[in-house]
Amino acid sequence: MTKEDLFEQIQKKQSFLCIGLDTDLKKIPPHLLRSNDPIFEFNKQIIDATHDLCVAYKPNIAFYESMGASGWNSLKRTLEYIPKEIFTIADAKRGDIGNTSKMYAKTFFETYNFDSVTVVPYMGSDSVKPFLDFEGKWAIVLALTSNQGGIDFQLLKDKENEMLYQKVLKKVQTYGPNIMFVVGATRAEYFKEIRKIAPDNFFLVPGVGKQGGSLEEVAEYGMNSYCGLLVNSSRGIIYASSSQDFAKAARQKSLELKNKMSQMLKNVSII
Amino acid sequence: MTKEDLFEQIQKKQSFLCIGLDTDLKKIPPHLLRSNDPIFEFNKQIIDATHDLCVAYKPNIAFYESMGASGWNSLKRTLEYIPKEIFTIADAKRGDIGNTSKMYAKTFFETYNFDSVTVVPYMGSDSVKPFLDFEGKWAIVLALTSNQGGIDFQLLKDKENEMLYQKVLKKVQTYGPNIMFVVGATRAEYFKEIRKIAPDNFFLVPGVGKQGGSLEEVAEYGMNSYCGLLVNSSRGIIYASSSQDFAKAARQKSLELKNKMSQMLKNVSII
Numbered sequence: 417m418t419k420e421d422l423f424e425q426i427q428k429k430q431s432f433l434c435i436g437l438d439t440d441l442k443k444i445p446p447h448l449l450r451s452n453d454p455i456f457e458f459n460k461q462i463i464d465a466t467h468d469l470c471v472a473y474k475p476n477i478a479f480y481e482s483m484g485a486s487g488w489n490s491l492k493r494t495l496e497y498i499p500k501e502i503f504t505i506a507d508a509k510r511g512d513i514g515n516t517s518k519m520y521a522k523t524f525f526e527t528y529n530f531d532s533v534t535v536v537p538y539m540g541s542d543s544v545k546p547f548l549d550f551e552g553k554w555a556i557v558l559a560l561t562s563n564q565g566g567i568d569f570q571l572l573k574d575k576e577n578e579m580l581y582q583k584v585l586k587k588v589q590t591y592g593p594n595i596m597f598v599v600g601a602t603r604a605e606y607f608k609e610i611r612k613i614a615p616d617n618f619f620l621v622p623g624v625g626k627q628g629g630s631l632e633e634v635a636e637y638g639m640n641s642y643c644g645l646l647v648n649s650s651r652g653i654i655y656a657s658s659s660q661d662f663a664k665a666a667r668q669k670s671l672e673l674k675n676k677m678s679q680m681l682k683n684v685s686i687i
Numbered sequence: 688m689t690k691e692d693l694f695e696q697i698q699k700k701q702s703f704l705c706i707g708l709d710t711d712l713k714k715i716p717p718h719l720l721r722s723n724d725p726i727f728e729f730n731k732q733i734i735d736a737t738h739d740l741c742v743a744y745k746p747n748i749a750f751y752e753s754m755g756a757s758g759w760n761s762l763k764r765t766l767e768y769i770p771k772e773i774f775t776i777a778d779a780k781r782g783d784i785g786n787t788s789k790m791y792a793k794t795f796f797e798t799y800n801f802d803s804v805t806v807v808p809y810m811g812s813d814s815v816k817p818f819l820d821f822e823g824k825w826a827i828v829l830a831l832t833s834n835q836g837g838i839d840f841q842l843l844k845d846k847e848n849e850m851l852y853q854k855v856l857k858k859v860q861t862y863g864p865n866i867m868f869v870v871g872a873t874r875a876e877y878f879k880e881i882r883k884i885a886p887d888n889f890f891l892v893p894g895v896g897k898q899g900g901s902l903e904e905v906a907e908y909g910m911n912s913y914c915g916l917l918v919n920s921s922r923g924i925i926y927a928s929s930s931q932d933f934a935k936a937a938r939q940k941s942l943e944l945k946n947k948m949s950q951m952l953k954n955v956s957i958i
Contacts, residue, residue, distance in 0.1 A: 438787070440790075476783070476787055478781075478783060478787045478788075478790035478791045478794070479787075479790055481790070481791070481794050482790045482791070482793050482794040482798060483798070484759055484763065484794075484798050484799075485756035485757070485759045485760050485763075486756070488755055488756040488759060489756050492755065492756075507783075509781070509782060509783055509807070509810075510749075510780070511780060511807065512747070512749060512778075512780055513832070513833065513834040514834065516709070516747055516749045516750075517749075519711075519749035519750055519752070519753045520749045520752070520753070522753050523749070523752050523753040523755075527753060527754070527755050528755075536780070536782065536807045536809050537809065537839075537840060538807050538808065538809045538829060538832075538840060538841070539780075539829070539832050539834055539836055539837055540834070540835070540836025540837055540838065540839030540840055540841070541835070541836035541839055542834050542835050542836040543834065543836050544836070558809060558810070561784070561809075561810050562784065563784040563785065563810055563811070563813050563814065564811070564812070564813050565810055565811025565812035565813040565814050565815070566810060566811055567811065568808075568811030568812055568858055569808060569809060569811055569851065569854065569855065569858070570809070570811070572843075572845055572851065572854060573845060573846065574843055574844060574845055574846070575844065575845070575846055580840065580843065580851065583840065583843060584840065587839055587840070627784075
């Protein structure tokens with residue numbers, strides 16, 4: 417998918433919502449456990465209920481992987497079910513030496529046909545570049561993450577007072593096009609600076625909702641003329657209800673976020 | 688597995704060799720492709736031919752994952768086949784926010800029963816600590832990697848002239864016990880300094896063989912009184928021959944490394 421295709425979706429749907437499919441057998445409504453493939457059945461109903469409100473779906477691969485081979489089958493069925501115009505993100509946080517990163521890229525871009533994968537920058541250029549060799553596919557590289565431990569290394573300053581995540585934003589842009597960055601919503605105060613360093617890249621923004629990040633602040637400081645944001649909510653949407661009405665509740669939560677986003681896009685005349 | 692168990696194996700086998708099972712359908716001898724599970728069949732023959740010469744096996748998960756569900760089944764069969772006394776490493780380079788890292792830890796420690804997983808430190812404490820909650824299991828955290836891109840961020844210096852990988856070595860030790868570090872053999876000149884910062888931790892050392900690292904230098908600067916090293920070779924061993932004699936060739940290459948290691952252990956009176 418091109419940046420223009422993604423922007424078109426954002427305008428059309430008046431939304432930059434990404435829904436995280438962190439689907440966990442222990443958390444889905446119990447009545448689904450009777451189905452042959454409860455994980456897929458849950459995802460299917462979530463997708464049916466929300467696909468007109470979001471522009472991206474982001475399965476976190478840990479949840480599928482933890483179930484062994486059957487989890488990967490559920491993931492494959494889920495990917496095939498997501499409408500083609502919706503951007504798909506394998507939240508896998510992969511990265512390895514060159515020939516191995518290439519295998520990971522093939523896994524997510526060919527075996528599963530995702531549009532993008534989240535990638536860890538710690539191992540540098542040859543760990544990221546293999547993800548850039550696939551036309552229309554994207555590497556979404558971790559810059560500043562939303563979790564508490566994010567400060568352990570990402571905020572370390574060098575002699576010029578530049579922090580590690582800033583180095584990452586600068587250096588990784590030189591690796592090639594088709595790069596997005598993960599920037600956590602819990603660090604909203606950094607967004608202004610980050611947008612200066614990476615004016616054109618899309619940011620995948622986790623941390624709104626359960627983790628406490630502010631959608632308003634993220635939009636105020638993070639938007640660019642292509643919107644440039646994919647704001648993710650996972651648990652806040654998919655587990656809004658643990659009963660039979662879970663899909664309806666997920667739609668309601670998505671709609672609330674979408675309506676806020678729609679207003680924000682109007683405020684800056686993107687729609 | 689405890690550190691003492693691992694040391695006992697090293698003394699008994701006179702070896703600190705780890706064999707990387709980076710098993711690739713495109714590289715294994717063609718006659719195996721007729722079997723029901725060529726990946727497992729290849730691994731089985733490699734294990735049969737080398738298990739008395741090495742103390743660890745390290746499947747790189749990318750190779751299995753890239754084959755979808757069937758790859759995970761081959762991995763499971765491989766894990767079940769490896770003799771219990773041999774240390775197993777899931778070279779997965781995982782790490783995510785706390786609840787997600789926990790899922791990854793469960794995957795490799797419970798679903799697949801590995802002794803250890805390689806973990807990326809970029810997201811800090813709460814991304815690493817969930818791997819430390821399993822008794823007798825180990826997190827092997829990336830410090831200084833063997834690939835070219837390793838210099839992009841890992842060697843960045845802060846105001847006190849301390850490099851990122853040194854910060855990682857120091858900080859990650861505070862997360863808990865049962866931590867090892869990945870230190871690439873291609874950076875042998877750093878081993879002396881690294882051993883000072885982390886005197887007691889085991890190091891998993893990739894990069895000997897195809898990547899050009901020197902076993903002699905690694906041993907000279909990296910050993911501690913528990914040996915403290917697991918030196919990995921993957922392609923140099925498992926693809927030593929691409930014919931019917933691949934297992935025999937793998938044994939030969941392993942034996943050469945094991946004999947060198949045996950001498951090195953004798954030189955420092957560990958055996």
